[in-house]
Amino acid sequence: MASTILSAPEREQKRSFILLFLALMLVMFLASLSQMVLASALPTIVGELNGIEHLAWVSAGYLLAATIMMPIYGKLSDVFGRKPLIVIAVLLFLAGSVVGALAGDMNWLIAGRAIQGMGGGGLMILSQASIADVVPARERGKYMGLLGAVFAVSSVAGPLLGGWFTDGPGWRWAFWMNLPIGILALVAVIAYLRIPLKAVERGRTDVFGMILMAAATTGIVLVVTWGGSTLAWDSPEILGLIVGSVVSLVLFLIVESKADEPIIPLTLFKDLNFNLSTIASLLISVAMFGAIGYLPLYFQMARGESAINAGLLMIPMMATLLITSVGTGVLVSKTGKYKSLPIYGTIILTIGLLLLGTVTLTTPIVVIGLYMALVGTGLGASMQILTLIVQNSFPNNMVGTATASNNYFRQIGGTLGTAVVGSLFVSRSSTMLATVLPAPAEGEAGVTFNSFTPEIIRNLPEDVRLPVIGAFNEALMPLFGWMVPLALVSVAVLLFIKAKPLSTKVEGDIMPEALAEGQLIMNDDDEPGRVDKRI
Numbered sequence: 001m002a003s004t005i006l007s008a009p010e011r012e013q014k015r016s017f018i019l020l021f022l023a024l025m026l027v028m029f030l031a032s033l034s035q036m037v038l039a040s041a042l043p044t045i046v047g048e049l050n051g052i053e054h055l056a057w058v059s060a061g062y063l064l065a066a067t068i069m070m071p072i073y074g075k076l077s078d079v080f081g082r083k084p085l086i087v088i089a090v091l092l093f094l095a096g097s098v099v100g101a102l103a104g105d106m107n108w109l110i111a112g113r114a115i116q117g118m119g120g121g122g123l124m125i126l127s128q129a130s131i132a133d134v135v136p137a138r139e140r141g142k143y144m145g146l147l148g149a150v151f152a153v154s155s156v157a158g159p160l161l162g163g164w165f166t167d168g169p170g171w172r173w174a175f176w177m178n179l180p181i182g183i184l185a186l187v188a189v190i191a192y193l194r195i196p197l198k199a200v201e202r203g204r205t206d207v208f209g210m211i212l213m214a215a216a217t218t219g220i221v222l223v224v225t226w227g228g229s230t231l232a233w234d235s236p237e238i239l240g241l242i243v244g245s246v247v248s249l250v251l252f253l254i255v256e257s258k259a260d261e262p263i264i265p266l267t268l269f270k271d272l273n274f275n276l277s278t279i280a281s282l283l284i285s286v287a288m289f290g291a292i293g294y295l296p297l298y299f300q301m302a303r304g305e306s307a308i309n310a311g312l313l314m315i316p317m318m319a320t321l322l323i324t325s326v327g328t329g330v331l332v333s334k335t336g337k338y339k340s341l342p343i344y345g346t347i348i349l350t351i352g353l354l355l356l357g358t359v360t361l362t363t364p365i366v367v368i369g370l371y372m373a374l375v376g377t378g379l380g381a382s383m384q385i386l387t388l389i390v391q392n393s394f395p396n397n398m399v400g401t402a403t404a405s406n407n408y409f410r411q412i413g414g415t416l417g418t419a420v421v422g423s424l425f426v427s428r429s430s431t432m433l434a435t436v437l438p439a440p441a442e443g444e445a446g447v448t449f450n451s452f453t454p455e456i457i458r459n460l461p462e463d464v465r466l467p468v469i470g471a472f473n474e475a476l477m478p479l480f481g482w483m484v485p486l487a488l489v490s491v492a493v494l495l496f497i498k499a500k501p502l503s504t505k506v507e508g509d510i511m512p513e514a515l516a517e518g519q520l521i522m523n524d525d526d527e528p529g530r531v532d533k534r535i
Contacts, residue, residue, distance in 0.1 A: 016192070021143065023188035024127045025150050027086060030093065030185050031123035032151040034062070034116055034178060036158025041171040041307060043300045045109070047453030048171075054106045059293050060419040061110045064221050065117030066124070067411035068214045071263045073122035074129060074404020075206070078397060079261065082130045083193040087186065089122030094182045101175035112175070121411070128387060129403045130193070146329065147384070149322045159296050159311030166307040209263040212252035217412065219245030225419040264405045265398075273393045274402065276497050277386045278409045280490040284346065284386075285413030286420075287353055287483045288379055293418050294425065294476060295372070300454040302361065302472040307454070316369040317376035324380030332385065332502070339499040342382035342389075343491060349378025350487040357481020361473050383410075392502055421479055429475035436467035 038045070042058060077085045093116050100112030131143050165173040223241045227233050256262040268274050295317075299310040324345070332338045352374030359368055390406040391399050457468060 019188075020192045021131070021146075023185070023192045024130055025147065026181075026185045026188050027090070027123050028127040028147050028150045029154050030090070030178065030181050031120040031127075033154040033158050033161075033181070034093070034097075034120055036154055037162040037165075037174045037177075038158075038171075041162040041166040041174050043297050043454050044166050044307065045171050046106070047456065049103075049106045049109065054110065057110045057419075057422075058106075058113055059289075060221065060225065060415055060422065062113040062117035062120065063289065063411060063415040063418055064218065065114040066121030067117075067408060067415050068217050069118050069121035070125045070408045070411060071213065071401070071404045072210055073125055074401045074407075075261060075263045077126055077129060077404075078399075078401050082126050083189065085122055086126050086130075086189050086193065089119040089126065090182055090186045090189065091119070092116075093119030093123060094179060095119075097175045097178040097182070101172045125404045125407050128391075128407070129399055143329070146326060149326045151321075151325075153318070153322060159314050160308060161311075163296075163306065163308030163311040206255070206259040206261055206263045209252060209255045209259055212248050212255060213263060216245050216248035216252055219248060220412075221415055221419055224416055225423050264408070265401060268394075268398075268402055268405055271393045272496070273389050273498055273500065274406065276493050277389045278406050280342065280346070280493045281383070281386050281406060281410040282413035283486040283490045283493075284349065284379070284382060285410045286417035286486055287349065287375075287480075288383070289414035289417040289421075294421060298472065298476050301457060302469045302476075303365070304454070304458050304469070313365065313369065314372070317372035320373045320376035321380040324377050325384055328381050328385060332388065336502050337499070338385050338388065338502070339497050342385045342497075343494045345378045345381025345385075346487055346490045346494060347378070348374055348381065350484055350491065352376075352378055353480045353483050353487055357478050357484070359473070359477040361470060388502075389497065392500055417483075421476075424479055425476050429471055432471035432475055433468060436464070436471055 038058065046054070046058070073085050073089065096112050096115030096117070096119060098112075099115055100109055103109035103112055127147060131147065135143050161177065162171070162174050165171055165177075219241045223238060223245060226241075227238050231238050253266070256264060256266050296307075296310040296314060299305040299313050300307060305313065328341050328345075332341070352371055355371040355374065356368070359371070387403065387406065390402055394402045457465060460468060
């Protein structure tokens with residue numbers, strides 16, 4: 001039995017890893033907080049900027065940019081190392097925060113969110129890939145669970161902060177606050193991510209693949225967002241986008257099959273677990289981003305809650321997500337078994353979505369909280385484990401690319417979920433409100449859909465307010481029930497996952513430079529882990 005007493009060098013090695021992991025958690029916190037901080041501020045923002053018809057794009061613009069950038073960050077980090085790419089991602093994220101904070105209209109706000117997304121996509125994916133560089137798959141579950149817990153904490157803190165800023169100094173501080181956090185993350189990354197990169201042969205960067213992937217992704221998102229709502233399905237614009245997306249996708253596959261360093265290697269799709277995990281992640285993300293993104297809006301618009309109370313009401317979902325994310329990660333590390341967890345998690349998620357779809361204005365808030373807790377439990381038991389399954393299917397020199405590719409499709413689901421739910425909500429609510437809002441007298445400025453804020457709704461006459469909040473409820477809550485078939489397909493897909501043994505060490509030998517820097521980890525048996533890459 002190995003001794004539990006660590007020598008001085010071993011203690012320093014373990015301390016270095018803890019600092020490294022805390023740096024990665026801070027990077028993850030910065031990215032995940034930005035996705036949630038606007039959730040409770042959004043109703044006020046779109047009302048003040050007179051652009052509720054563009055509501056979906058405040059979130060979808062971020063997610064679309066993050067989605068496009070994820071595979072790019074993953075591939076380039078496999079070649080050039082994680083550290084320089086994380087630094088670039090943080091700087092882009094901070095630049096987008098400044099643009100968003102200074103936005104004078106919805107176009108500038110959406111542009112700032114897109115720039116944030118260009119950085120945010122890298123922050124999330126590179127944090128996950130960096131853990132895979134230094135932690136064996138068998139031990140990785142608990143660390144991935146902690147990263148999932150960071151998302152859960154930020155998902156509670158984000159709406160609370162957004163609500164506090166909205167009710168207090170103003171929603172623009174939801175952007176300004178990223179600057180001190182981002183600078184701290186930048187310092188932490190520069191100080192602690194110092195593991196040497198194993199020499200690899202570098203081919204030509206896949207620039208054409210990046211361009212074609214961006215074109216295809218953007219076209220697909222625009223088609224599902226505008227089709228049937230903003231534009232007719234048979235309109236020249238939609239038909240042109242469909243043709244352009246298909247052509248871009250075909251050309252992308254051709255380019256990837258011939259590229260020296262493809263941004264998404266087609267060989268990834270030869271692995272069954274990668275395909276199944278990716279399909280399930282995409283479908284689950286539709287529900288995840290739809291629920292998390294629009295429930296704070298529902299609490300403010302339909303239930304009359306303040307922005308900060310809307311954030312507090314998200315706690316049941318995020319608390320259960322945090323607990324199950326950490327708990328399942330520890331369970332996987334102890335037992336090495338993982339296949340059943342995402343299956344059970346997705347079943348619970350399905351039940352939660354089904355119940356949320358039945359919510360009416362008379363449903364008690366406590367009951368809605370219980371439904372949200374089921375959704376959080378399902379997400380916490382599935383999403384991080386699916387990332388682990390993907391990482392365990394490939395060698396270390398492909399972990400960044402594989403993780404990024406999986407997250408790319410996951411973000412596609414999130415982007416589609418956010419855009420489609422937002423688009424349907426806007427179109428359904430505008431149609432319903434048109435029948436209940438009183439028509440203004442000639443020459444009189446009446447209350448319009450675009451200018452609605454929670455404050456305006458609360459101050460409406462009772463005979464007008466009740467039909468308005470009823471319209472918001474009926475426009476949004478049934479959409480969660482519409483997601484149930486997607487969750488059921490995820491359950492069916494996950495049944496075919498093959499339970500491959502989790503590796504108990506990281507590939508490669510300890511490099512002298514890493515030993516000198518003290519960048520090693522200690523396994524449960526107090527034996528140092530092995531690393532072969534600079535982060």
